[in-house]
Amino acid sequence: MLLAGQIAIVTGAGRGIGRAIALAYAREGASLVIAEKDREPAQEVAEKIRGLGGQALVIETDVAQESSVNAMVERVLRELGTIDILVTNAGIQRRYFVHQLPTAEFQAMLDVNLLGTFYCCRAVLPTLYARRTGTILMIASDSGRRGYAYNAAYCASKFAVIGFMEALADEARAYAVRVxxxxxxxVKTRMSESVTWGDGRPLRLEHFMEPEEVADVALFLVGPGARAIHGQAIPVYGGVTYRLE
Incomplete structure (x- = not known):
């Protein structure tokens, strides 16, 4: 198995892409830390992993709170001994035209999507650096590569995640940690079901990817076959089936 014996933290793993990634890693032998704000879906994912014969630890975590992230990582090290993989998946999306965008909503997306990523990375890096091994995978977005109307705050947060990733990758190279x-x-998730276009039309989801399609790429990127890939923002567009509208 690709990830046998490894400890993987996946934030926001109770639903959607994070859930699919956690299950994909478990099938390949990793022990999972489900770092999730909502305990009920996190427990469901953990039980599914255990049903596959894997190990899972649920830790209630609010990535927007520095103390919550630090406590989560401290518990992982205390109970599991080390960390091999971090996937910063937890995120939120709320859509507004810029002239109607409340400051609090903009701040909320920065707190979860950007600062949450920063808090998680900073907390695990001393362990990865000391071992001179490990992998960090940040779940950004197509909205971090291209700006979209009615989505400015989310785009800003995800553009920032990509810039943060590139800077961290440049630092982490010296410690043999891939980022x-x-x-x-x-992607067909609860988030995508809840958002609309600016005129109120719902998104058409029939051509969207399944979370498992993204998880397949996420599995490859933390495995040995991707050892030459570092500091890259990888587009995942669903091949020939994906259409925006």
Missing amino acids: NALCPAG
Whole structure:
């Protein structure tokens, strides 16, 4: 198995892309830390992993709170001994035209999507650096590569995640720690079901990717076959089936 014996933290793993990634890693032998704000879906994912014969630890974590992230990582090290993989997946998206965008909503997206990524990376880096091994994968977005109307705050947060990833990758190279980002577009998740275009039309989801398609790429990027990939923001667009509208 690709990840046998490894400890992987996946934030926001109770639903959607994070859930699919956690299950994909478990099938390949990793022990999972489900770092999730909502305990009920996190427990469901953990039980599914255990049903596959894997190990899972649920830790209630609010990535927007520095103390919550630090406590999560301290518990992982105390109970599991080390960390091999971090996937910063937790994120939120709320859509507004810029002239109607409340400051609090902009701040909320920065707190979860950007600062949450920073808090998690900073907390695990001393362990990865000391061992001179490990992988960090940030779940960014197509909205971090291209700006979209009615989505300015989310785009800003995800553009920032990619810049942060590139800077961290440049630092982490000296410690043999690989850092990359995934930039999915159009995934069937609870988040995508809740958002609309600026005129109120719902998104058409029939051509969107399944979370498992993104998870397949996320699995490759933390495995040995991707050892030459570092500091990259990888687009994941669903091949020939994906259409924006």
